[in-house]
Amino acid sequence: MTRFLRLIGRDLRLALRQGSDASIAVMFFVLCVVLFPFGVGPEPNILARIAAGVIWVAALLASLLSLERLFQNDYEDGSLELLSLSTLPMEAVVLAKTLAHWLVTGLPLIAAAPLLALLLNMDAEGFGVLVLTLLVGTPILSLIGSIGAALTLGARRGGVLLSLLILPLYIPVLIFGAGAIDAALNGLTPRPHLLLLGGLLAGALPLAPWAGAAALRQAVE
Amino acid sequence: MPVFAGSALTCLRGDRLVFTGLDFRIAPGEALFLLGPNGSGKSSLLRVMAGLLKPIRGQLSWDGVPVTDDPDAHRGRIHYVGHLDAVKPVLSAVENLSFWATLGGAADPRGNALKALERLGVPHIANVPGRYLSAGQKRRLNLARIMAAPAALWLLDEPTVALDRAAIALFEGIIAEHRAGGGMVAVSTHVDIAMPGAGELHLDEFTPVPHDEDDGGEGDDVLEEEDAV
Known part of the structure; x- marks a missing residue:
């Protein structure tokens, strides 16, 4: 457990000192959302209608953007090889790195989301649910993404491959995430959507590290 | 045996x-x-x-x-030393080392790390970030890694x-x-x-x-x- 936490600590420290990855993801998120009023026009009703979907799609793309580097640095400098030779199980390595990735890129997205919702004229009733769906949903994005990042390790143009591989798998998260907010805005209960999101998280939590670890073992061979 | x-x-x-x-x-x-x-x-x-x-x-x-x-x-x-040195550019030498020492199960990772650097004749690089180390110093750091935890x-x-x-x-x-x-x-x-x-x-x-x-x-x-x- 100490070693698991130390790995998270190391990744957080690396991310904070390098700085770029975390800030790029959240800046991309903000810019992406800000583009929509320019594209679809400043009509408040239209913006309010599409706000939930836009924010969710932007969050999804922002998460994807930073995932490519999840294992890349460790792979290139030989750390991954040593991590796979340590007594820490590979599944725990994947989980620790994914968790650190989420803390660095997912949390800032969640913090920025209400501000962007305000910008898109979303009804204030939806804010709470928006934050809640992102809180449950973005870890799923990181977890599913970790499988893709592990699979595309060492491939040329891995980033493009990663998008093609992972985006289809993000669709259920998008449907239930945006669906919950729409339900709340229309006076319905977002509970079923949130429960389904929770179910996805409960499924991804053990399955993604397991699949990711298998892919990483292949990569270091 | x-x-x-x-x-x-x-x-x-x-x-x-x-x-x-x-x-x-x-x-x-x-x-x-x-x-x-x-x-x-x-x-x-x-x-x-x-x-x-x-x-x-x-x-x-x-x-x-x-x-x-x-x-x-x-x-x-086992301790394995491969072709790559696994030195993180933004972490100092001792931070790099003590991470691997923790992972290797050392009781006092930081103490072990400092001792290992001393033993390899480079105690002065302890607080130098990895990106400023020469190829030889990185290699010494990698070798210090295998001394910082027992195997x-x-x-x-x-x-x-x-x-x-x-x-x-x-x-x-x-x-x-x-x-x-x-x-x-x-x-x-x-x-x-x-x-x-x-x-x-x-x-x-x-x-x-x-x-x-x-x-x-x-x-x-x-x-x-x-x-x-």
Whole structure:
């Protein structure tokens, strides 16, 4: 457990000192959302209608953007090889790195989301649910993404491959995430959507590290 | 006393047989030189020993027990030094080291890290970020890593690359100390490292014999058939 936490600590420290990855993801998120009023026009009703979907799609793309580097640095400098030779199980390595990735890129997205919702004229009733769906949903994005990042390790143009591989798998998260907010805005209960999101998280939590670890073992061979 | 041994090991990289029918044995306190020309499979053998690469035939055993029975335990008793130094550019030398020491199960990672740097003659780089270290200093840092946490078996792939004479001499002393404490070492190298009483394994002896023109053709056929199956 100490070693698991130390790995998270190391990744957080690396991310904070390098700085770029975390800030790029959240800046991309903000810019992406800000583009929509320019594209679809400043009509408040239209913006309010599409706000939930836009924010969710932007969050999804922002998460994807930073995932490519999840294992890349460790792979290139030989750390991954040593991590796979340590007594820490590979599944725990994947989980620790994914968790650190989420803390660095997912949390800032969640913090920025209400501000962007305000910008898109979303009804204030939806804010709470928006934050809640992102809180449950973005870890799923990181977890599913970790499988893709592990699979595309060492491939040329891995980033493009990663998008093609992972985006289809993000669709259920998008449907239930945006669906919950729409339900709340229309006076319905977002509970079923949130429960389904929770179910996805409960499924991804053990399955993604397991699949990711298998892919990483292949990569270091 | 535990003995690390391999029997009838065969290693395949891509569709090329690197070595076949290879046996080795390392007892506590012993050292083994892996010798042979480039491409003879020294690195592959070390990776097989570490468990990074699976041999297609043959098995490794620790104290008579096949390593594949308990791979976790095997990982706990080895240190592997590969071609890459795994130094993070934004972490200082001592931060880099103490992370690996924690992972290796050291009780006092930071203390061990500082001691290991001292032992390798570079205590002054402790607080220098990895990106400012020279190739030789990074290599010393990587070697300090194997001293910062205990492990019985050291697998060293060209450990002296980028090292100066003084560092090689220091490292020879460290290996001797490790062996005196019952440790085992397997080293692949092109540079002379003094390891008194070390065994030698010539990998070119286990390279599959290149066949004549006809035999070569048959060999290819066999491979193709296997592919088809």
